[in-house]
Amino acid sequence: MIISILGLIYKYFIKQYKIDMTKDNIREYLIAKGRQLVVENGADFLTARKLAEASGCSVGTIYNQFANMDKFIMAENLQTLEELKSHLSALMPDRNPYKTLNRYLDGFVRFVLRNKNLWFLLYNFHLQACMHKLPRVYLRALVEIIEIWRPVFEDVFAHIRPRERRLSMQVLWLSLFSVSSLLTTPVLDGMGSVNKKTICQLLLNTYLAGLTALNKD
Amino acid sequence: MIISILGLIYKYFIKQYKIDMTKDNIREYLIAKGRQLVVENGADFLTARKLAEASGCSVGTIYNQFANMDKFIMAENLQTLEELKSHLSALMPDRNPYKTLNRYLDGFVRFVLRNKNLWFLLYNFHLQACMHKLPRVYLRALVEIIEIWRPVFEDVFAHIRPRERRLSMQVLWLSLFSVSSLLTTPVLDGMGSVNKKTICQLLLNTYLAGLTALNKD
DNA sequence: AACGAAATTGAACACTGTTCAATTTTTTTC
DNA sequence: GAAAAAAATTGAACAGTGTTCAATTTCGTT
Numbered sequence A, B: 001m002i003i004s005i006l007g008l009i010y011k012y013f014i015k016q017y018k019i020d021m022t023k024d025n026i027r028e029y030l031i032a033k034g035r036q037l038v039v040e041n042g043a044d045f046l047t048a049r050k051l052a053e054a055s056g057c058s059v060g061t062i063y064n065q066f067a068n069m070d071k072f073i074m075a076e077n078l079q080t081l082e083e084l085k086s087h088l089s090a091l092m093p094d095r096n097p098y099k100t101l102n103r104y105l106d107g108f109v110r111f112v113l114r115n116k117n118l119w120f121l122l123y124n125f126h127l128q129a130c131m132h133k134l135p136r137v138y139l140r141a142l143v144e145i146i147e148i149w150r151p152v153f154e155d156v157f158a159h160i161r162p163r164e165r166r167l168s169m170q171v172l173w174l175s176l177f178s179v180s181s182l183l184t185t186p187v188l189d190g191m192g193s194v195n196k197k198t199i200c201q202l203l204l205n206t207y208l209a210g211l212t213a214l215n216k217d
Numbered sequence C: 001a002a003c004g005a006a007a008t009t010g011a012a013c014a015c016t017g018t019t020c021a022a023t024t025t026t027t028t029t030c
Numbered sequence D: 001g002a003a004a005a006a007a008a009t010t011g012a013a014c015a016g017t018g019t020t021c022a023a024t025t026t027c028g029t030t
Helices: A001-022 A026-041 A048-055 A059-065 A069-088 A098-115 A114-130 A136-157 A162-183 A197-212 B002-021 B027-042 B048-055 B059-065 B069-089 B095-116 B114-127 B137-154 B162-185 B195-216
Strands: none
Touching: A026 A048, A026 A059, A026 A069, A026 A114, A026 B027, A048 A059, A048 A098, A048 B095, A059 B095, A069 A098, A069 A114, A069 A136, A098 A114, A098 A162, A098 A197, A114 A162, A114 B114, A136 A162, A162 B162, A162 B195, A197 B162, A197 B195, B027 B048, B027 B059, B027 B069, B048 B059, B069 B095, B069 B114, B069 B137, B095 B114, B095 B137, B095 B162, B095 B195, B114 B162, B162 B195
16 A cells, blocks of 8 residues: 555656656756766866766766767767857847957856856867867857857958958957966966956957958058 | 806996986986877877886886876976977077067967977866966976067067056967967868968967057057 | 566776885995 | 995886676566
8 A cells, every 4th residue: 555655656756757857858967967066076077987976877877878978078068158158149239349349258258267167178178079070069059159249240340351351250269269278277377467357358359459450451 | 257248248338328318317218208109199198107118117117207197297398398499599580570470470380280299288288287386497488488589579569568568478478379279189170271370370460460559659 | 467678787897197015226335 | 345225116006087788677568
């Protein structure tokens, strides 16, 4: 009798719960737990065993969901990129396109500084694992970040030939992206009292001024 | 009789050789061997055991010379920085300071591309291990790189206030340095036909033009 | 209820960095 | 030159990695 009641409870609560947490959501659950580990303990803390323990499963289960840890980290980074995207998308454009670009930069820097460990994981991944081809989903997520401020950029530099404008934008993004890697570590903290955001602002605005100056005639 | 002759041979040849290779040069010998491993097989190949095998010693000997592998890698990077320094120092300055700066940039990019694996080791080290304080020798080596083109930079932007000039130079160097991390991986190879050197040149010259434009009045 | 498919497990393998007692080599002392 | 002291070398051992896979458990369907 009691057992059958427990059975009912199991069927309609625990099981449902388990289905929610495992069946198709186990991937997302693992990603969420891994995210937590990285945020709280740093990127180094994200290992198969620690993730398994934190998630209440075994290492085998992780490897059943992800071909290897690199794929897992990529899934983690994909979510980071999506969060960055929605963080940037929520920003209000300004009348002045230069101000808008600065606003996007501020949003970017703020996101990186607020998610140092996650961004460290991402940049490190880009540095290490980019010998292998990145899947389309991931590439699209990367492109979508740039696409946010592309119209503003094209608005400001409409007079520059498309090909060169495109290249200039790539170089700018590449610079900001790679500089962001240093934001996640205390390297810059050793260099006197240089403000990290100021560095990025100087880079952006000097570069923009240079683009303007070089294309006046 | 024969044994005593062998003893003489040992004393005056093998032993001398061993003294040359171990006594005080064992550190340098290990660094040289490690360098070879990195150059030929990539930064990942540099492990204590593989270094020991390649050097004909045991792991314990390595740990007798270096407190840990991080210290070893730092010693390796120190040499890389010194090589970069002498590579840059050998460049002839131009009458036109802008050309000189471009020449230094070319030298830098060429060095990075020619020593991809070593530079990857270096940047990765900066990214990972910079939570610990870097020793003075290493910091000085870093500063000496910047010092090479500082006079030229100060020459061009003599009209800018020292404080801002200094900051501008730091930002420029930081940008180029961090962008260099992407030069060591095939990431950029996926982005159409963007030439790596062109990216750096665009960054430098646009930034310089921006500095000029922003400080005209 | 029973069968087949799918998911889960965790011990095992080959790697890491690092330590340290035992051994060998070198230097010093008599 | 021999003995004693100091220094350097060794490699097995430890605690971590990522990854695999046969055995087990759970699940879905008939």
